[in-house]
Amino acid sequence: MAKIIVVTSGKGGVGKTTTSASIGTGLAQRGHKTVIIDFDVGLRNLDLIMGCERRVVYDFVNVINGESNLKQTLIKDKRVDNLYILPASQTRDKDALSQEGVEKVLDELSEDFDFIVCDSPAGIERGAQMALYFADMAIVVTNPEVSSVRDSDRILGILQSKSRKAEKGEVVEEKLLVTRYNPERVEEGEMLSVEDVKEILAIELLGVIPESEAVLKASNQGSPVILDDESNSGKAYSDAVGRLFGEEIEHRFLEIEKKGFFKRLMGA
Amino acid sequence: MAKERLQIIVAHERNKREQPEYIEKMQQEILAVIRKYVEIDDEQVKVNLDNNDECSILELNVTLPE
Numbered sequence: 001m002a003k004i005i006v007v008t009s010g011k012g013g014v015g016k017t018t019t020s021a022s023i024g025t026g027l028a029q030r031g032h033k034t035v036i037i038d039f040d041v042g043l044r045n046l047d048l049i050m051g052c053e054r055r056v057v058y059d060f061v062n063v064i065n066g067e068s069n070l071k072q073t074l075i076k077d078k079r080v081d082n083l084y085i086l087p088a089s090q091t092r093d094k095d096a097l098s099q100e101g102v103e104k105v106l107d108e109l110s111e112d113f114d115f116i117v118c119d120s121p122a123g124i125e126r127g128a129q130m131a132l133y134f135a136d137m138a139i140v141v142t143n144p145e146v147s148s149v150r151d152s153d154r155i156l157g158i159l160q161s162k163s164r165k166a167e168k169g170e171v172v173e174e175k176l177l178v179t180r181y182n183p184e185r186v187e188e189g190e191m192l193s194v195e196d197v198k199e200i201l202a203i204e205l206l207g208v209i210p211e212s213e214a215v216l217k218a219s220n221q222g223s224p225v226i227l228d229d230e231s232n233s234g235k236a237y238s239d240a241v242g243r244l245f246g247e248e249i250e251h252r253f254l255e256i257e258k259k260g261f262f263k264r265l266m267g268a
Numbered sequence: 269m270a271k272e273r274l275q276i277i278v279a280h281e282r283n284k285r286e287q288p289e290y291i292e293k294m295q296q297e298i299l300a301v302i303r304k305y306v307e308i309d310d311e312q313v314k315v316n317l318d319n320n321d322e323c324s325i326l327e328l329n330v331t332l333p334e
Contacts (some may be wrong), residue, residue, distance in 0.1 A: 146274050151280045157285045196271045200278055 002110040002236035005117050006135035008159075011150030013120030014143045017064040019047045019217055020119035022234075023139065026241030028083035030227075032114040035074065038088035039131035040121035041096055047087045050077065051222025061089035064101035069110060079227065084113075097130045106134050124158060134164055137173040139206060143180045143190040149200055152176075157202065175206035177240060182211045183256045194254060207240030208234050210253040287317050298328065306332055 007020040017038075024036035036062060038046035047053040052075045059070035061088070065199040070086075077083035086109075089096060109116055120131035132138060138159050142152045156174060165172045178194050185191040194208050209215075214231030218224060232253050239249045296313040302308055314329040 146270050149274055150277060150281075153281065157282070161285070192270055192274075196274075200271070200274055 002113040002116045004106065004110075004135050005115060005137045005139060006120055006132045007139045007141060008120040008128065008132050009122065009141040009148070009156050010124060010128075010155040011148045012144070013159065014141050014148050015209070015215075016122070016141050017045050017049050017119055018225065019139065019141050019177060019179065019209075019237075020046060020218065021068045022222040023241060023244075024115070024117040025077075025080055025083060025224040026226050026238060027115045027117070027244070028077070028080045030241065030245070031082060031110065033082045034115040035086055035109055035113050036083040036119060037086040038119050039097070039117065039127055040088050041094070041127055042090060042092050044088040044090055045121050045122065046048055046085060047075075048222060049219055050085050050224065052077070052085055052087075053222070056087045059089040059105075060105070061086045061091055061096045063094075063105055064096070064098065070105070072259055079223070092174040094126060095125060099121060099130065099133065102130050103134065109239075115259075124154060128155075129158065129162060132163055132172075135159070136165070136174050137175065139175050139177050140201070140203065141177050141179055141180050142197055142201070144182075144186070144197055146192070146234055149192065149197055152201055156203070174203040176203045177206045177209065179209040180211045181253070183254060187256060194251075206243055206250070207236055208251055208254060209236045209240075218262050227244060257268065286319065291315055291317060302330060309311065 003063050007016050007023065009016050020036050026035040036046060037046055041061065055075050058073040062068040063070060063073050066135050074084040077085065079082055106116060118131045118135065121127040139154050140155060142148050148164045159172045159174065160166055163172050176198065181194065182191055194205070198205050210232045212231060212233040214228050214233045218228055223243050225231060225233050228234040228267055229238070236253055238254070242249050269285065295313060298315065299310065299313050302313065312331040315329040318325045
């Protein structure tokens with residue numbers, strides 16, 4: 001039985017796909033067979049972030065409609081063992097994801113995989129609801145900014161009322177991932193602090209990903225930022241994956257980086 | 269400032285979604301009954317359910333025209 005993790009947020013552009021790519025890659029790096037599913041039907045992007053856009057032949061909706069099987073459709077990652085991608089369809093048909101269809105595909109994947117990471121589309125419409133419906137765990141991606149926090153709270157409300165677990169009287173595990181964190185701007189009072197976000201949403205903190213050019217660079221290269229183990233963002237994602245396995249890792253990159261001796265000497 | 273505003277709106281929205289679904293319909297029906305006797309607008313009837321630990325309080329607030 002696979003564990004189903006939805007990466008969700010409500011608001012768009014906060015880093016769901018970046019997070020899905022890095023968390024999925026991190027799980028696979030630890031030897032767990034992992035598939036990342038792009039639920040953003042019509043606006044497929046996970047393939048681009050994972051760098052497999054030219055290898056897409058079939059997609060999620062083809063599998064649901066029986067036009068292809070999983071073996072033909074799953075794209076195996078070339079860098080990391082145990083990692084597969086199920087791309088979204090580019091159809092404009094909003095009802096392409098039926099609940100029964102999604103359930104059938106997840107059940108089949110469940111037999112073979114340890115983790116299924118569902119990359120949710122933005123919003124609270126059908127696609128987002130499908131992505132979170134079957135989840136055992138939700139990673140709620142939030143930027144330290146008022147509209148993102150508010151939308152995250154709404155998504156938490158949906159998880160607590162409209163998910164399969166909720167319908168069965170069970171609870172979806174909820175984890176907070178704060179992305180695009182900039183300690184300088186927090187210091188200047190321009191950005192909510194991670195403590196503020198945690199206090200308002202009142203869920204467990206999985207990680208804080210610092211704002212960094214490494215994320216943009218990784219997207220441009222089609223390589224999940226977690227593979228850039230020199231970058232702070234990559235390290236922060238690795239820490240987050242470790243915490244998913246119960247490892248006690250202190251949160252880092254929360255304070256303004258002190259300039260090193262040489263940098264100070266150079267006046268940088 | 270941002271934090272306080274957020275806390276207020278989030279608390280308000282949580283409260284709203286924790287209300288049972290029948291509240292809205294009930295509000296409509298109460299409104300219809302009152303309208304049989306007095307002319308009032310939709311905003312003049314407020315129905316609110318407060319859940320405390322031990323009991324729930326249904327609060328009905330009707331503003332009658334002068």
